Amino acid sequence: SAVISQKPSRDICQRGTSLTIQCQVDSQVTMMFWYRQQPGQSLTLIATANQGSEATYESGFVIDKFPISRPNLTFSTLTVSNMSPEDSSIYLCSPETPGQEQFFGPGTRLTVL
Amino acid sequence: GNSVTQMEGPVTLSEEAFLTINCTYTATGYPSLFWYVQYPGEGLQLLLKATKADDKGSNKGFEATYRKETTSFHLEKGSVQVSDSAVYFCALKRNDYKLSFGAGTTVTVRA
Numbered sequence: 001s002a003v004i005s006q007k008p009s010r011d012i013c014q015r016g017t018s019l020t021i022q023c024q025v026d027s028q029v030t031m032m033f034w035y036r037q038q039p040g041q042s043l044t045l046i047a048t049a050n051q052g053s054e055a056t057y058e059s060g061f062v063i064d065k066f067p068i069s070r071p072n073l074t075f076s077t078l079t080v081s082n083m084s085p086e087d088s089s090i091y092l093c094s095p096e097t098p099g100q101e102q103f104f105g106p107g108t109r110l111t112v113l
Numbered sequence: 114g115n116s117v118t119q120m121e122g123p124v125t126l127s128e129e130a131f132l133t134i135n136c137t138y139t140a141t142g143y144p145s146l147f148w149y150v151q152y153p154g155e156g157l158q159l160l161l162k163a164t165k166a167d168d169k170g171s172n173k174g175f176e177a178t179y180r181k182e183t184t185s186f187h188l189e190k191g192s193v194q195v196s197d198s199a200v201y202f203c204a205l206k207r208n209d210y211k212l213s214f215g216a217g218t219t220v221t222v223r224a
Contacts, residue, residue: 106156
């Protein structure tokens with residue numbers, strides 16, 4: 001399976017600020033998925049990032065709030081903009097894999113005060 | 114649309130008890146089905162999978178069988194240990210590679 005790393009692993013931020021989360025994969029992947037796990041909740045897909053095109057967002061998520069970059073096939077970033085306490089979550093990236101398995105990065109645990 | 118319905122928790126068991134977590138799904142076509150586990154303070158790990166009807170996924174003593182006729186993928190383990198205490202998520206993979214997750218079931222195993 002691919003080795004997936006995320007930075008930072010955790011952060012505590014003030015409301016109104018922004019945080020950029022990085023996801024690095026040790027192999028080239030076409031699609032990168034970003035998920036959010038709010039406290040005590042399940043995972044919800046935020047958006048899908050393809051290299052060379054705009055990310056596609058799920059219902060309830062918008063580009064102004066969660067801009068995504070995908071500069072190459074091994075890297076992606078998710079920014080959480082103008083944060084509020086409701087954005088406190090674990091954010092996970094998940095690269096598309098050729099097999100059926102779907103693996104996740106270790107997650108970024110964000111707390112917004 | 115595609116969705117997963119998972120047994121509500123929390124579930125508390127004694128060691129060596131039998132564990133079942135029910136999972137049913139609604140999907141168009143034939144999705145792949147997964148169970149993920151999240152141990153306290155850790156990330157999400159793939160526990161097992163099944164990609165077609167009647168497939169049985171198994172790992173670490175856990176099993177789940179893809180039942181097309183009942184659209185179910187129940188997770189079972191015959192004898193749980195304290196180390197099995199975790200949150201378990203049932204999920205399906207759509208044709209567009211996106212995952213839909215169940216709500217998660219918190220399992221606590223007491224010595």
